[in-house]
Amino acid sequence: GNSVTQMEGPVTLSEEAFLTINCTYTATGYPSLFWYVQYPGEGLQLLLKATKADDKGSNKGFEATYRKETTSFHLEKGSVQVSDSAVYFCALSDFGNEKLTFGTGTRLTIIP
């Protein structure tokens, strides 16, 4: 079956540091890949997505590249801000499948 493995948290960084949150996946088909973010007290919201190999998703300074050869979709940001403090979830869905499989989430805290 499908599965998503992401970096254990929590992760604590100083403001303006470089961020990487690792995500690898196992899927039987040709999945779409997603990063969702959950700010304190809120539901999840889509951060970025990629639907095929070598696609790069980007939003709010975050980027992730769909790497089929390494089955990875690592999240990166060049300079984090305090407002980026949240829980980040990697997820996948098989082509034509309505359901998403989520990773366990990585809590990120940015200190000034």
Place this chain on the structure above:
Amino acid sequence: DVKVTQSSRYLVKRTGEKVFLECVQDMDHENMFWYRQDPGLGLRLIYFSYDVKMKEKGDIPEGYSVSREKKERFSLILESASTNQTSMYLCASSKNPGQGIGANVLTFGAGSRLTVL
């Protein structure tokens, strides 16, 4: 602003009580989902529905049932609440895959935190 609304943000119930969690979306989405979120376990799918009166079990359906009588509303029911059902419950909706931009992207509600004593 489109959204998914969960009727209760916080509930406290006693063991054995029947619990209803309500979710309404205003985006005319076909698919609706109930997830459970627990620390260290991420999000686990309880049930989802791809049409009115249609439902499919997710990964952890035991102890739960659902109802979808109208397209915009999806209810999660705990017939007899137990302490191990204390959790954050997240409702989400999406368009069907292949329906263009935004398809298969989930829009989530703010969550319902349930405590069972």
